[in-house]
Amino acid sequence: MDNLGQKVCWMLLGAAIAAPLTWWAVTPTSTPLSEYAEPVSPRAQQPTASLSNTLSDGETSDNSQDRAELTALQQQVQQLQGELAQLEAQADSASESSAQHQQVTSSGNIHRQLADIFRTEARDPVWADELELQLGDFLYTSDLSTYFAYASYGCKRHVCQLSFVPRSQGVDAMQWQRLNDSLFNSPWITHFKVSSAQQTAQGMQVHLSTKSIRQLSTEY
Secondary structure (H helix, E strand, C coil): CHHHHHHHHHHHHHHHHHHHHHHHHHCCCCCCHHHCCCCCCHHHHHHHHHHHHHHHHHHHHHHHHHHHHHHHHHHHHHHHHHHHHHHHHHHHHHHHHHHHCEEEECCCHHHHHHHHHHHHCCCCHHHHHHHHHHHHHHHHHCCCCCCEEEEEEEECCCEEEEEEEECCCCCCHHHHHHHHHHHHCCHHHHHCCEEEEEECCCCEEEEEECCCHHHHHHHC
């Protein structure tokens, strides 16, 4: 009995010890909450990647459109600058032409000053001869020889003098105006910077100068 009792005791003791060990072995180790992370499915990642690609494509499209608009604006600015430069050049040319072709209808100091210079200044034969040929053809090339004739014409060094008389008493104010307009629209008028015209009952006398009044005043 003693041996049997000891065996039973040892069996009970072994079972008591084995039970906790068995329970500990089959129980999974708990995972700390702080270290737990739910795995992300590849399908869940796809919308994010697709959205990123869409935003990237949209930004590229917007940048390309902005660059195209900027280039177009730059071209327009360059075109406007070119047109402005042309307009300024035309305005300068018109102003210079107006100054060169300035006509002063006067019976006072300017006309007398140019007349005095024409009488006293020396003659430049090369320049004067060439220009007098053009002056001599003026009435014919402008179809005014029927209405007017030269009483005299000539050039010196800087000043030319032209005297026109009507061929008949039937020449009216309109024909005189036509003579005036044709004279100051002639190609050779660009040689002169200032002019003075004086009309009388006998005709019209014109003085043309290659120098301005100020330049003439310092020289004569």
